[in-house]
Amino acid sequence: MIMQTTFEQEIMDLRQEIRRHEHLYYNMDAPEITDAEYDALFRRLEFLEQEHPELITRDSPTQRVGGAGLDKFGQIPHAYPMLSLSNVFGENEMSDFDARTRKALGSGVTPEYVVEPKYDGVAVELVYEKGTLVSGSTRGDGLVGEDITANVRTIRAVPLRLLPNGIFASANLLDVRGEIFMNRNDFDRLNRSREELGEQVFANPRNASAGSVRQLDSQVTATRPLRFVAHGVGRVEGAAPTTHIEIVQNLARAGLPASLEYTKPCCTIADVLEHYRFLQRIRQDLPYEIDGAVIKINSLTQQAALGVKTRSPRWAVAFKFAPLQATTVVRRIEVGVGRTGVLTPVALMQPVEIGGVTVSRATLHNQDEIDRKDVREGDTVVIQRAGDVIPEVVRVVVDKRPTDSQPYNIPDECPVCGAEALRIPDQAAKRCMNISCPARVVETIRHFVSRGAMDIEGLGVKLIEQLVTKRHVKDPADLYYLDADTLKSLERMADKSASKIVAAINASKSAPADRFLYALGLPLVGEHVARLLMERYTDMEKLSRAGLAELQEIPGIGPEVSQSVVLFFKDPKNKKMLSKFGPAGVAPVSLSQRTSRESPAKDKNFVFTGTLIMPRAEAKALVIQSGGRVTGSVTKKTDFLVVGEDPGSKLDSAQSLGVRVLNEPEFRQLLEA
Ligand code: IVH
Numbered sequence: 001m002i003m004q005t006t007f008e009q010e011i012m013d014l015r016q017e018i019r020r021h022e023h024l025y026y027n028m029d030a031p032e033i034t035d036a037e038y039d040a041l042f043r044r045l046e047f048l049e050q051e052h053p054e055l056i057t058r059d060s061p062t063q064r065v066g067g068a069g070l071d072k073f074g075q076i077p078h079a080y081p082m083l084s085l086s087n088v089f090g091e092n093e094m095s096d097f098d099a100r101t102r103k104a105l106g107s108g109v110t111p112e113y114v115v116e117p118k119y120d121g122v123a124v125e126l127v128y129e130k131g132t133l134v135s136g137s138t139r140g141d142g143l144v145g146e147d148i149t150a151n152v153r154t155i156r157a158v159p160l161r162l163l164p165n166g167i168f169a170s171a172n173l174l175d176v177r178g179e180i181f182m183n184r185n186d187f188d189r190l191n192r193s194r195e196e197l198g199e200q201v202f203a204n205p206r207n208a209s210a211g212s213v214r215q216l217d218s219q220v221t222a223t224r225p226l227r228f229v230a231h232g233v234g235r236v237e238g239a240a241p242t243t244h245i246e247i248v249q250n251l252a253r254a255g256l257p258a259s260l261e262y263t264k265p266c267c268t269i270a271d272v273l274e275h276y277r278f279l280q281r282i283r284q285d286l287p288y289e290i291d292g293a294v295i296k297i298n299s300l301t302q303q304a305a306l307g308v309k310t311r312s313p314r315w316a317v318a319f320k321f322a323p324l325q326a327t328t329v330v331r332r333i334e335v336g337v338g339r340t341g342v343l344t345p346v347a348l349m350q351p352v353e354i355g356g357v358t359v360s361r362a363t364l365h366n367q368d369e370i371d372r373k374d375v376r377e378g379d380t381v382v383i384q385r386a387g388d389v390i391p392e393v394v395r396v397v398v399d400k401r402p403t404d405s406q407p408y409n410i411p412d413e414c415p416v417c418g419a420e421a422l423r424i425p426d427q428a429a430k431r432c433m434n435i436s437c438p439a440r441v442v443e444t445i446r447h448f449v450s451r452g453a454m455d456i457e458g459l460g461v462k463l464i465e466q467l468v469t470k471r472h473v474k475d476p477a478d479l480y481y482l483d484a485d486t487l488k489s490l491e492r493m494a495d496k497s498a499s500k501i502v503a504a505i506n507a508s509k510s511a512p513a514d515r516f517l518y519a520l521g522l523p524l525v526g527e528h529v530a531r532l533l534m535e536r537y538t539d540m541e542k543l544s545r546a547g548l549a550e551l552q553e554i555p556g557i558g559p560e561v562s563q564s565v566v567l568f569f570k571d572p573k574n575k576k577m578l579s580k581f582g583p584a585g586v587a588p589v590s591l592s593q594r595t596s597r598e599s600p601a602k603d604k605n606f607v608f609t610g611t612l613i614m615p616r617a618e619a620k621a622l623v624i625q626s627g628g629r630v631t632g633s634v635t636k637k638t639d640f641l642v643v644g645e646d647p648g649s650k651l652d653s654a655q656s657l658g659v660r661v662l663n664e665p666e667f668r669q670l671l672e673a
Contacts, residue, residue, distance in 0.1 A: 007048060011055055014045040018061045019161060019255065026157040026227075027257035034602055036591075039535070059132045059161040064154050065555070069217035074147035076137035078125055079175055079235040083142065084311055085294060085318040091273055094295070097317050098269040101297065104306055104314065111297050114244050115275040116263035118292040118318055119229055121181030122210045126152060126230075128174040131162040131254075138213070142311065151213055154222035155180065159255040166253030167239045167246070175234030176256060182209045183287045186225035188390060189526065196340045197523055198427030201365045203392070205289055219558050227288070231259040243298045265298055280321050284355055284385075292320035325384040325394065326359070328352040333364065333377055333408050335415045337439035339447055339521055341431040343410055343421055345370060347381070347393060354385050362391045366428040367410050378402045414439070435573065441468045441475070444521055448476040451631075452527055453519035454508040455624060457617070458501040466490045475577045476519070479505055480584035500617060507621030509586045513539060515624075516588040524564045531591070532556050533565070538590040540578065544569040589625060600670055602627035607634050609651060610644035612664055622671050634659055642667045 018041055025031045025038070033041075042061065049056050056063065088094050101111050123139040136152030137145035152158055168174055182190070187205040194201050202208035212224035230251045232244070241247045245265055252258040262279060266272045276293045283290055296316040297303050303315040330347045337343055345364040352359055362383050364370050375381065375393055380400035385391045414421050414432035416439035423430045432440065445464045449456040456479070467473040472486055482505065487498035511519075517540065518530035525533070536554050537543040543565070551562035568574055606623050608616060608630070619642070620630045634641055634653040641654040641661045654661055662670065 007052055008055060011045065011048050011052070011060075014041060014048070015060055015161075017041060018045060019159060019163060022061065022156060023159065023163060023255040027252070027255070036602075061160065063160070064156070065219060065222045067150055067218065069219070070150070071216065073214075073216075075140075075144050076125075076135055076147045077144045078137070078140075078142070081142050082123060082125060082139045082145070082177065082234070083308060083313055085316055086309075086312045088317050088319050094273060094276075094317075094319055095269055097295070098272075101306065101314075105302060109302065110267075111302060112299060113266045113269075113272050114263060114296045114298045115266050115272050115279075115293050116231065116259050116296070117279055117286075117290040118294045118320065119179040119181055119231070119259070120206050120289040120291040121179030121229075122206065122213050124148070124152065124178060124180050124213070124228075125234060126158065126176040126178070128162055128168075128171070128176065130172055131164070131169070133158065133160050146214070148213055150218040151215060151221040152180075152228075154218055155226045155228055157228045157257045163253070163255035165255075166250035167241060168236075168250050168254045171236055171238040173235060173237040174239070175236070176230050176251060177232040177234055178228055178230035178256075178259075180209050180213055180226055180228050181205060181288050182212075182225055183227065184289065185287065190225065193524060193526065195344060195365065195429065196338060196342055198342060198366075198424060198429030198431070200368070200428050222556070223558055223561075228257055229259050230256045231294070242300055244296050244300070244303075245298055276319055283321065284324075284357075290321075292318050294318050323384060324355040325382055326352045326354045327380060327382050327397065328359075330375065330377055330379045330381055330393075333370075333375070335410060337414060337416050337432055337437060337443070339440060339443040340523060341414075341433065341435070341437060341440050342429040343414070343432060344429075345408075345410055347375060349381070349383070352383070354383070354391065357385065359383065359385070359391045362393050364393065367423070367430065368428050370408055370410070374407065376401070376405045376408050378405050436474070438465075438468050441473070445473060445476055445479070447521045448479070448519045450519075453515055454511050455515070455620070455630070456501070456504045456508050457620070458497060458504055463487075463490060463493070463501075475580075477577050477580035477584065477586075480509070480581065480586055500615075503615055503617040504620075506585075507617045507624075509584075510589050510621065510625055512624065512627065513588040513590045516540070516586075517543070520568075522564050522568045524561045529557065529561055535591050540588070544578070599626035599628075604628045604639040605637050606630050606640050606642060607632070607638050607650060607654075608642050608644070610647035612642070612644035614664070619667070626671055640667075640670075 021031065021033055021038055046062050049060065049062055088097055105111060125137050125145065126133060127135045133153065135147065136149045137147055139145055153160060162168065182205040184205060187208050190208060191201045202211060209226060212221050212226055215221045231248065233247055241250065248258045248260055248263060252260055264275045266275055272295055279290065279293050294316060297306065306314040308314060329350045331350060332348045334346050334348055335343050336346055347362045347364055349360050349362060364375055373393060373396060375396055380397040382394045382397065383391050384394050410430050412421055413419065414434065414437055417432065417434050417437040419432055419434035419437060421430045421432050442464050446461060448454055449459045472482065473479060482502065484498045484502050487493055487501055488495060514531040514534035517534055518525060518527050532554060533543060537546065548562050548566055551557055551565055552559055601623055606628055608619060612619055623630050631638065634650045634657065636657060638654065638659045641650060641659050643651055643661055643663055651661065
């Protein structure tokens with residue numbers, strides 16, 4: 001009996017600890033422990049719960065994904081209606097809103113406003129009963145929404161149990177309102193992998209979020225990089241906030257990702273407009289999309305006095321930004337070939353500026369997208385910047401179409417090798433069927449050497465193209481058989497750079513195993529999945545023997561990923577390629593080897609400047625082997641700047657940003673620690 005209570009206590013403590021770290025990691029961007037330490041806590045909890053299944057609760061951090069898929073969503077009525085916002089257009093209308101509000105509140109009452117980003121996501125309501133998440137629903141018609149509880153539970157930023165801090169700790173019931181969204185870079189990555197798989201791409205991050213939230217199978221939702229931000233409450237029982245700011249601050253204390261960072265109280269309409277313009281300026285630099293500002297009255301008493309109209313409150317308005325669009329002409333449609341042979345059509349356009357960036361290319365994704373929008377060569381098109389970098393065509397200005405224009409069809413031959421290109425039934429993409437197509441090999445190598453993969457510096461696309469056309473390299477393993485003489489024989493290749501590249505290739509031989517797996521470029525195996533797989537299997541040999549069922553048991557690994565892994569290792573061509581790595585001395589370091597001698601460089605960002613005594617490639621390899629990262633420029637995220645002889649302007653940047661500066665001996669010492 002006493003033993004039982006001890007386990008129970010440990011389980012409860014672990015859950016509390018894990019919840020705190022999840023909040024610090026996902027919502028505060030301020031982790032206190034390393035990933036490996038977090039994983040250890042999580043595994044301990046999983047172990048204890050396996051031993052004592054009777055102690056498993058629905059709000060345990062281990063219980064995010066689970067349960068069978070649905071046939072259709074149930075319905076959940078909202079205790080208080082989920083209203084929408086009326087829009088103001090232009091600064092004059094904003095001032096009118098201010099005048100109206102002052103008049104309605106009566107003389108002697110001065111409104112205080114709160115201005116916050118208008119997140120471009122999917123509106124949801126989360127219900128917490130005594131601190132436990134009991135349901136999640138979409139807005140629906142405002143009165144009744146769809147029951148998406150199982151899907152919401154998979155979003156790591158959404159706590160299954162609130163932290164016992166702040167005024168909501170005592171709330172018996174709390175309806176949290178907010179948006180589910182996707183960061184632009186996560187969205188781009190998701191679309192790229194869908195494109196590679198020949199699946200339909202999402203038009204923008206909001207559609208991707210909406211599609212992911214409305215999946216009947218929550219296992220699929222769990223693989224999507226969804227996030228959440230809370231911007232208000234509905235029904236609250238057992239707590240009595242008095243202002244909007246107090247609400248968001250306390251949502252954050254309770255462990256929710258709350259809209260705080262760019263939320264600003266403003267006393268005058270001039271301040272409101274200033275913050276609006278500020279948000280418009282930084283819009284492009286935010287990792288997620290916002291489409292305007294929401295202006296709310298801060299005092300809840302004043303909100304109540306102003307009341308609501310039929311569908312929107314009188315105490316808040318949305319002030320949207322002008323869209324980032326422009327009109328230009330499609331000169332030509334070009335077809336590129338990706339790693340898996342997918343042919344991707346790209347519109348080459350007359351350069352045009354959108355939001356301070358010159359744009360001349362836009363992806364057209366695939367034939368379905370071309371047909372849907374009917375984009376043709378010579379067309380005048382409206383384009384917009386949706387994701388981080390890749391602009392897209394919104395629509396064609398049909399009035400301006402040249403009379404002789406023809407619908408565009410992706411060719412039936414690969415534009416690079418001339419082999420047949422086929423559209424696989426049920427897939428959106430056409431693929432070059434020649435696995436030795438030079439374009440495919442070039443893309444495979446480019447991915448293999450890229451940052452985050454094997455990180456081999458100096459091997460640019462021009463060099464890779466030469467290596468592939470001259471048949472020095474047919475697959476990634478061949479890189480490890482290159483010598484400086486072969487490299488020197490290539491165009492525009494100096495002796496010094498050749499030996500640098502060889503050093504970089506050699507240094508990559510002991511890259512971490514998960515990066516090696518990611519570098520191999522299996523469909524659906526991104527950095528995160530690669531890490532999950534290598535945590536479980538430690539080396540490639542073991543992973544290659546894993547079966548479908550076994551792979552699917554790993555938390556976070558679904559049937560599609562498992563299928564991709566099994567197919568990869570079954571392919572004789574891949575087997576042959578893999579067998580060439582070992583004899584060339586490639587020996588990736590397993591995660592367990594790495595974490596067993598935890599280094600202070602782990603998960604830290606390094607930048608080098610000036611001339612070091614040890615070769616750069618070696619210094620880089622040291623960092624990577626210790627689990628750190630090397631980047632090119634000094635930013636807020638940089639942890640260490642390592643300076644050699646004659647440092648450049650990076651040193652100034654580091655000093656102004658307060659980044660720690662190390663000289664070479666200090667750097668060595670740190671890594672040897
Ligand atoms: S407050 C009654 N704050 O915009 C006030 N809404 O057009 C309700 N939205 O469906 C909303 N960011 O989902 C509020 N910071 C923010 C928001 C926000 C995005 C969404 C919200 C609502 C829609 C209204």
